[in-house]
Amino acid sequence: xxxVASTKIIKLNMxxxxxxxxxxxxxxxxxxNVYLIMPFPGSQLQNTVAIAYWxxxxxxxxxxxxxxxxxLLAAQVFKSASKKTRIKTALPFIFYMLLFFIVxxxxxxDTMFYEPKNLVMAPIGSNKVSGDKLVIGVTVDGNAxxxxxxxxxxxxxxxxxxxxxxxxxxxxxxxxxxxxxxxVVDGKxxxxxxxxxxxxxxxxxxxxxxxxxxxxxxxxxxxxxxGKKLLEIPSQxxxxxxxxxxxPNSQVMQPDSLFASEYSDMQNYDKGLGKSDLTKRDSxxxxxxxxxxxxxxxxxxxxxxxxxxxxxRIINDSFGTVPVVLLLEKDSASFHGWSRxxxxxxxxxxxxxxxxxxxDQQTRSTWNMGGWCIEGPLKGNHLTRIPAYQEFWHSWQTxxxxxxxxxxxxx
Numbered sequence: 001x002x003x004v005a006s007t008k009i010i011k012l013n014m015x016x017x018x019x020x021x022x023x024x025x026x027x028x029x030x031x032x033n034v035y036l037i038m039p040f041p042g043s044q045l046q047n048t049v050a051i052a053y054w055x056x057x058x059x060x061x062x063x064x065x066x067x068x069x070x071x072l073l074a075a076q077v078f079k080s081a082s083k084k085t086r087i088k089t090a091l092p093f094i095f096y097m098l099l100f101f102i103v104x105x106x107x108x109x110d111t112m113f114y115e116p117k118n119l120v121m122a123p124i125g126s127n128k129v130s131g132d133k134l135v136i137g138v139t140v141d142g143n144a145x146x147x148x149x150x151x152x153x154x155x156x157x158x159x160x161x162x163x164x165x166x167x168x169x170x171x172x173x174x175x176x177x178x179x180x181x182x183x184v185v186d187g188k189x190x191x192x193x194x195x196x197x198x199x200x201x202x203x204x205x206x207x208x209x210x211x212x213x214x215x216x217x218x219x220x221x222x223x224x225x226x227g228k229k230l231l232e233i234p235s236q237x238x239x240x241x242x243x244x245x246x247x248p249n250s251q252v253m254q255p256d257s258l259f260a261s262e263y264s265d266m267q268n269y270d271k272g273l274g275k276s277d278l279t280k281r282d283s284x285x286x287x288x289x290x291x292x293x294x295x296x297x298x299x300x301x302x303x304x305x306x307x308x309x310x311x312x313r314i315i316n317d318s319f320g321t322v323p324v325v326l327l328l329e330k331d332s333a334s335f336h337g338w339s340r341x342x343x344x345x346x347x348x349x350x351x352x353x354x355x356x357x358x359x360d361q362q363t364r365s366t367w368n369m370g371g372w373c374i375e376g377p378l379k380g381n382h383l384t385r386i387p388a389y390q391e392f393w394h395s396w397q398t399x400x401x402x403x404x405x406x407x408x409x410x411x
Contacts, residue, residue: 011076016089019073023092026066030099033059034107037196037203039174039278044200052196053212053222109194109202113156117258121145121160121251124244129252131241134270134333136178137250138235140165144250146243149178151253153269154262156194156202156215158253159183167233168192170215172202173269174278175395176291177216178237181230199398200278216391216399237390238334246370270333281392283307286405288394294403295337295388297322301400303393308406309335313351314358316340317406323347324386329369330355337388338371342381 035043036052055062070093077089105111122128129135135146140162152158152171160167168183174197183190185206192204195212202215211223218230236243244250255263265275272281272291282289291306300320309315315326323346327336340347340360347360349367357374358367365376371383389396397403 015073015076019070019077019089022066022070022073023096026063026070026096027099029055029059029062029066030096030103034103037198038107038109039197039200044197049198049203049212049222056195057210109156109196113154113194114259115155116151116158116256118256119158119160120254120256122254123251124248127252128254129240131239131244133240134237135240135243135252136169136171136180136235136237137243137247138162138167138169138180138233139247140167140233144243144247145253146240146247146250147253148240149237149270150263150266151255151259152178153266154259157192157204159191165233168230169235170202170204172200172215172395173266173274174200174392175202175216176279176391177201177389177395178235179215179218179389180233180235181218182233183230185225185228185230201395201399214399216395232387234385234387236336236385238329239331242329242331242334242369286393288392290393291390292393292396293326293335293337293388293390294396294400295324295326295386296400297324297386299402301396301403302406303396303400303403304406306390313355314349315406316348318346319404322386325349325358325383326388327351327358327369334369335388335390336369336371337386338383339386340383342378342383 033055036048074089078086129148134149136149136152137144137146143163145160145162147158147169149171152169153173156171158169160169166183166189168181170181171178183192188208191207192213195203195205197203198214198221204213204215205211206213209224211220211225213220213230218232220226220228240252269279274280280289281291284290285305285307292303293306293309294301294303297320302319304315304326309326309328310332313328317324323340325338325340329335340349347362349358349360352359359365360367363377365373365378367373367383371385373379373381
């Protein structure tokens with residue numbers, strides 16, 4: 001009898017031990033499934049997207065296997081355990097269900113940040129967005145639209161079309177990256193959902209192949225389409241008032257009343273005064289959260305200190321084989337990047353006394369903020385725009401690891 005009792009106790013303890021192990025693993029994979037793709041301490045500093053993607057794709061069967069095994073072991077414990085032991089055995093399952101609900105419905109990126117329910121675009125005559133708001137502006141065949149960062153910063157993506165061209169306007173507030181892409185992949189228009197982050201940059205999942213795409217450069221970084229890139233559609237960041245001066249027929253995205261409180265939380269983001277430490281600007285130069293202006297041309301990338309641009313207003317530079325000029329308008333918010341090569345020669349620019357025009361030193365021609373020469377020997381010429389992006393230094397450095405830093409002015 002003693003031997004039988006002893007054997008039962010050994011089996012019961014073994015069942016309880018394995019049950020604890022299974023429950024610990026179950027809790028860990030649920031937490032890891034969120035931790036690896038959300039901005040928790042340390043989670044975004046390592047190259048873990050491959051692990052995160054594998055877990056994301058396989059967590060269903062892993063979860064089911066562990067739960068069934070755990071329930072079978074719990075049933076064995078219940079057979080010969082006291083009431084107190086049964087309660088102790090059941091409690092972890094209750095806590096797990098609570099954790100599952102939180103992870104599944106409260107901590108998923110696409111349940112924290114929603115796309116607009118009612119996308120309303122208004123012409124200048126009925127626009128209600130203040131002119132001092134930063135926008136991401138897009139033009140397609142002369143048709144222009146503007147999307148306030150205060151709104152798209154919350155939504156992360158806004159789907160729209162311009163003159164029958166499908167566009168996907170995206171923004172990551174933690175990287176301060178605004179990009180516009182074509183949602184067409186291999187000839188098919190895709191629907192994307194926000195799935196998480198990679199190195200603090202927003203990731204989207206396409207609806208067909210379930211590949212994960214990085215917002216900063218439109219690259220698929222996990223899944224069947226890994227290595228592919230979305231076609232980027234040129235865009236500009238500037239104050240709405242400046243955008244409407246250049247494109248008076250532009251339509252402007254209006255606030256969706258369903259997200260009034262979310263927009264309110266983003267009210268001061270434009271100025272670098274985000275509510276979170278993840279979105280606040282560091283006013284010093286070359287810190288993780290410092291603002292930079294980034295340019296990529298072919299294999300070359302370079303970052304320009306925003307503070308330097310504010311001080312000088314204009315920077316003439318050359319890297320690779322391209323002479324470039326960067327200009328910050330009088331409002332210290334709207335900026336431009338152009339090639340300064342016209343008719344085979346490079347021009348050097350200075351800002352006019354009014355700070356509202358620029359003048360090339362070679363011909364003394366006068367150019368406006370839209371890149372058009374309006375007076376002088378080169379009148380009628382237009383500078384070729386070069387994509388330039390304002391973002392946090394940590395983001396530009398991460399996704400352009402070979403980038404150089406501009407350290408001296410040629411003004």
